[in-house]
């Protein structure tokens with residue numbers, strides 16, 4: 001037995017030597033500006049709870065009520081015996097919110113990419129994909145068996161070159177881009193990519209996981225931000241970030257969404273999201289439709305924190321969204337920085353990101369800003385970042 005798995009011990013030793021073995025922290029409280037992490041109460045800059053909805057009273061009440069009405073689990077795959085009225089209601093509301101014809105609600109954002117990409121392209125087709133697209137897009141592309149062609153990050157000229165040279169050799173073509181890139185916080189040139197794809201008859205898909213609830217009018221997302229409502233063929237989203245709950249969404253033209261509903265294996269062969277999660281998502285859509293207050297607070301906090309970090313002397317990279325990388329370069333320094341933040345009084349929870357998630361020499365701390373942060377929280381965060389920055393010689 002020991003011999004059979006000695007390769008795992010060797011792999012672990014290898015990961016540890018490179019500082020790449022992931023330590024998973026244990027959370028002991030609901031997600032908010034402050035959280036109990038590994039038994040210590042710390043200021044949270046780590047989660048994707050952009051609007052502070054993960055522990056919002058209205059979402060919790062809605063989930064609790066749904067458990068009373070529907071029970072805890074649908075006990076079925078949606079296409080067989082499990083599409084609740086609530087699932088359809090959420091899909092209709094999400095479609096309306098995004099200004100598209102239809103939407104399909106699946107188990108997660110990761111799942112949405114596994115569901116949508118292989119439904120749209122297969123052997124004999126081609127996918128044009130940004131070099132820095134999310135892992136769930138990369139895996140969805142591989143699952144599809146289509147030919148994968150990578151263009152340089154956010155580089156429309158390179159995308160045009162790759163498309164022009166290759167599009168004629170394949171049956172169908174699909175371009176996929178993240179809307180907001182999760183490690184740098186930069187935004188895809190969606191308008192130019194759309195125009196390029198229109199010219200070459202390429203289908204378009206954007207993963208808006210970090211743009212929903214953040215960009216566009218009242219958080220309607222990146223497509224709304226660029227004024228392209230209803231034009232992108234497929235909009236992928238997650239309900240686990242700004243919406244504060246769980247689940248993924250595939251939205252777009254009715255014909256396309258109907259096709260994905262017929263073909264997507266995670267929809268056809270995996271059980272449905274619970275009524276409680278679905279009801280909480282419905283409450284999140286209600287909140288976003290009723291008021292832009294949380295989205296405005298998120299942006300006010302983002303501007304304040306970024307300006308504070310810049311004034312302190314930190315390099316916050318190219319981000320134009322609430323994702324705030326604090327560029328450090330060296331991976332060991334980033335790990336040390338994160339550990340010191342956590343050990344400070346008060347402690348700050350912000351994780352280091354290094355290779356292979358980002359290129360060698362581009363290690364960073366990633367601070368995620370939320371509408372749940374008060375001005376006082378942000379000031380506390382800025383003070384602790386500056387203290388650790390000075391101690392480690394990152395700033396003067």
Ligand code: PMP
Pocket residue numbers: 108109110111134136178182207209210238239240247248
């Ligand atoms: N797409 C992108 C761009 C993401 O950043 C993430 C989450 N890290 C996902 C998809 C997956 O979303 P979920 O957590 O809902 O599976």
